[in-house]
Amino acid sequence: MSSSAVQRQLPILLIEDEPSVTAFLRAALERRGYSVVQASSGADGLQKLEHGSFGGVISDIRMPGAVNGAEIHAWIQTNRPALRSRIILISGDTANSETQALLANSGTPCIEKPFRVQQLISVVEKTFGKP
Amino acid sequence: MPVRGTKRSRNADVALPKVKKAETRAHSKQAEELMDLAVDAARSRHLPEFLKRFSARAAAMAEADWGGVVVFEESGAKLHSATELEELRNAPGRKWLVNKALEISRDAQVCILPQEKSSTCVFVPILSSLNERLGAVCLLRPPRALHVHERRLLEALASHAALALENFRRFSQLERSKRNWVEDIDAITDYIVVHDKLWRILRTNRSLASHLGVPPVALVGEAVGTLRQLAETEGALPCPFCVDTKQPREEHIVSARDRIFLVSTSRTLGVPDDDARTIHVLKDITDRREAERRYRELFDSIQEGLFFATPDGRFLDVNDAMVRMLGYESRDELLRNDVGSYLYPEPEARERILHQLHSKGVLRNYEETLRRKDGTLLYTLQNITGVRDASGRIAQMRGLMLDVTEQKMFQAQLQRERDFNQKILNTTQSMILVLDTAGLISYANRRCYEAGYREEEMIGRHLVDLVDSAQGKEFEAALETTAHGHQVENLEARAKRGDGTLGYFSISLSPMRDEQDAVNSVVVVMTDITDAALLQAKLAHAERMATIGRLVSGVAHEVNNPLAAILGFTDLLIENPEIPASAHESLEIILQETQRTKNIVQDLLSFARQRPVQREAVQLGVILRQTIKLRSYDFTSHGVEVIEEFEEDLPATIGDSQQLQQVFLNIVNNAYDAIQEAGRRGVIRMSARRVGDSIEVAVMDNGTGISDTARIFDPFFTTKPTGKGTGLGLSICYGIVRAHGGEIQCWNNDNGEGSTFQVKLPVATEAAMEAAG
Secondary structure, eight states: OHHHHHHHHSOEEEEOSOHHHHHHHHHHHHHTTOOEEEESSHHHHHHHHHHSOOSEEEEESSOSSSOOHHHHHHHHHHHOGGGTTOEEEEESOTTOHHHHHHHHHHOOOEEESSOOHHHHHHHHHHHHOOO | OHHHHHHHHHHHHOOOHHHHHHHHHHHHHHHHHHHHHHHHHHHOSOHHHHHHHHHHHHHHHTTOSEEEEEEEETTEEEEEESSOGGGSTTOOOHHHHHHHHHHOOSSOEEEEOSSOTTOEEEEEEEEOTTSOEEEEEEEEEOSOOOOHHHHHHHHHHHHHHHHHHHHHHHHHHHHHHHHHHHHHHHHOSSEEEEEETTSBEEEEOHHHHHHHTSOHHHHTTSBGGGGGGTOOOOOSSSSTTOSOTTOSEEEEEEEOSSOEEEEEEEEEOOSSGGGOEEEEEEEEOHHHHHHHHHHHHHHHHOSSEEEEEOTTSOEEEEOHHHHHHTTOSOHHHHTSTTHHHHHOSSHHHHHHHHHHHHHHSEEEEEEEEEEOTTSOEEEEEEEEEEEEOTTSOEEEEEEEEEEOHHHHHHHHHHHHHHHHHHHHHHHOSSEEEEEETTSBEEEEOHHHHHTTOOGGGTTTSBGGGGBOGGGHHHHHHHHHHHHTTOOEEEEEEEEEOTTSSEEEEEEEEEEEEOTTSOEEEEEEEEEEOHHHHHHHHHHHHHHHHHHHHHHHHHHHHHHHHHHHHHHHHHHHHHHOTTSOHHHHHHHHHHHHHHHHHHHHHHHHHHHHOOSOSOOEEEOHHHHHHHHHHHHHHHHHHTTOEEEEEEOTTOOOEEEOHHHHHHHHHHHHHHHHHHHHHHTSOOEEEEEEEEETTEEEEEEEEOSSOOSOTTTTTSTTOOOSOTTTOOSOHHHHHHHHHHHTTOEEEEEEOTTSSOEEEEEEEEOOOHHHHHHHO
16 A cells, blocks of 8 residues: 555656647646646657656557557556556547557556546546545 | 785795795895895985885886885875876876875785776885884785785885985985074174184184175185284284184184174084184174273262172172272272171171161161271261062172261361350350341340340340340440441440349440341340449449548547547636636537537547447347337338338347447438438338348338439438438448448339348357357
């Protein structure tokens, strides 16, 4: 429980390339009392993951650049066991078969864009716990 | 006289010394006279003269007043005498004498003369060595008894007469037969010449002499070489007709300038060598030879084979054509004994011919396969006549033979080609038809009937009747073009298929010409390209739909980001207590519209989705009934009849029952809308059946039909009034059905009323059922 308590105070890493979405998410999470560290791309997210400590990761699946949500998910599975079940994916396109395969295999929670604030908070609280 | 006679007769029996001397003298005189008579008889060549002398001598010897001889001849009895009867006094009648002579038997007889009793006539029969009566010796003398010695004398005289008569008769017969023989020889029209060893002509017959224009005797003694004028020969011998003088018999043919002779030669070997004779008989066989020559020429020059053969198969004679036909070197080779058995590849064939020949006598146009010398087969047509012997058995076969190998080969080749062509016509996957210039079908290949057309709807009918009426004119024009000699290729037309449905055909029309180069019919090759056309259309559609799917997916994703921000911030604003209540209403509207936008994007994504959300065994029958139930209120209240034709025991498919229900609901709603629009009493016929590995669900309505069946599944393609639908309903259906591995398509009904939507879904495999749980 102590580690969980420690982690609870750790910030949530928010990886999202869309600034407007990032802004909304940050506002919503911070309003609920979560601290947020944001990364504007998959690569940025990975770098931050390597050098920082986070209580959870919220990542968009489809992002421009070399690293996408699926790779973030995979990196965490390998390198940050503590965060394995503390990932929430955001999808703009669940019709994509790659996305579907990822979700089906890992059981990782996923929120489909566009979503209501209540939907987001309920998934976040369930996955990361209340701040 | 009688005393003397008695004495004489006694003289023969009893010897009295005195009388004996005189008697002996008389006796020996008689014997001498008889001897003279015999010599006379032998020397005489003239019978009447001899008989005269004989009569006189006999009368003298018998001491008679008169003597005569009656000779019996075929022409009648005839009297010969030295002194004519009529010169005598008291002579009997010639007739009486002759008749009496004919009457007497085998013994001498004395008859009294009828008018003159003082005289008698002694008749002594003349008998041949065979006891045949040749005549009678007649002696007139005074009446007195016939003594024994007198009788003996008379008999001796008679036998001398007999000897002479017989000699004369034989001689005259000989003379006659000799004369006849010469006449016979002269009567022979063949030329006969006899020559001796020294080449001298001994004799010729009259024909030969008259041919040369001389009397027969003129040639006798001439050299036989003079007869060369008859026929010039090349022989070295003096005789033109002798070839080998050692041969007792010869026969050969000699040709003259314009005549041909068959010379038959016989040689007699005379007892003395000098007497040897040669007889030539020259038979003029010019006509026969000519006939023979003509026959032979015909026999050999005729192109048909001619043969004479024994029933056991040996040729007796054949002509050149026959030799050539059977491939032999020469006639002699073909006439050899062993050819017969080689000739028939099947030994029974000859038996067959013989059997038929025996029963019918002749065989007309009899087909038989023979073997040539080199072993190749000869096909023949024969006319054979059987010549029977006395017992009725076939003794000889005579026939005429035609070589029909070429015709046979040609026929076989023709047949092969015909079979080959027939095979091509029958096995091709295209339908091949022949039309007359009026467009009536006169021939349809097997493929047509395999495709389901019936003969009665093809033969004698217009092909254009099968073509979709919309394209009838186009087809008629193509037919017209072909009738004018031009080919029409790959005309694509909708036409009635064998099962009655409409299909797509590629039609090629080619003109077929007669010997005068006029187009007399049209060959039509029709290929059913329905499946290919449909497949192509389907592929094109699927590709287009995939492109749209990718586009939609991309757009949806791009729209979702700003939408997420709008929705999120709106939520945050509404949550914000600092926002005045007046702004809340606007925020709610933003919220609603954002939600609506979200739904549209969701629908678009459903269209583009590639996999069903849920994977479970789905009973389509249950889903279809539920679907109908959902709309039953509307249907009944608007008088729409729903006909259910669901096959029993439909298998399950794997998928998402919610999504599938959405598909059928969508289709049924469309049907209902179309019926409402058409304004007629609506009927929706729903059927579900298994076809192979698919379940086919069809929803048929009698509504307005679809204006563009090709684009009906495109997103935002709608025929409905604005606001009635988003134009995504059928796109979603398409996406769902595709995601289930199925197909959805639609068409306007053939009867022109309404349309049909068909959904095909795969039957769940056992493995899929297990995986689905």
